[in-house]
Amino acid sequence: SQTIHQWPATLVQPVGSPLSLECTVEGTSNPNLYWYRQAAGRGLQLLFYSVGIGQISSEVPQNLSASRPQDRQFILSSKKLLLSDSGFYLCAWSAVITGELFFGEGSRLTVL
């Protein structure tokens, strides 16, 4: 069966520091991969998606970036965090045939 792992689960970082959130998927090949952000009191916002290694599409201009160095690995990064980057970050993968979306457990980022 397929599983998705996301880490770290919790992160507290100062403004201006770098960020790296990692996500891996097991049990499937060539998944579509996604990064969403869920801010307090707001809905889920799609940040990036990827249909293959090295292929990244950005939905929202920001100081975040994403990379997909391997088929089942998706990384969210920032060189310098802003206060507004605080939120709950969720990685997800979708089954190509059905389009069903599956989420990881999330990473809660607090920027101070």
Add this chain to the structure above:
Amino acid sequence: KQEVTQIPAALSVPEGENLVLNCSFTDSAIYNLQWFRQDPGKGLTSLLLIQSSQREQTSGRLNASLDKSSGRSTLYIAASQPGDSATYLCAVPSGGGADGLTFGKGTHLIIQP
């Protein structure tokens, strides 16, 4: 641009009641609709996926229906239990291809024991 609205935003009912959560979307040209559950501080758990060719899907005490022409979906929860307390979100494809889902803001459900 696809927009998804969920009503009500919050709901509190006593245990044992049957209840209906509503979801509406603006662009009816969707190929599926998905219902999720989110517990506090956790990721989203997929509950039901309805393909556009289907009118409903059932899983245990949950039943989801889809009316594409009217841009509506409902999630029916039978014989509610305190463990059903969570936020329920519906989502539809944002557009064509692999560009993810557009989510409603969810219905926060509390089942009183």
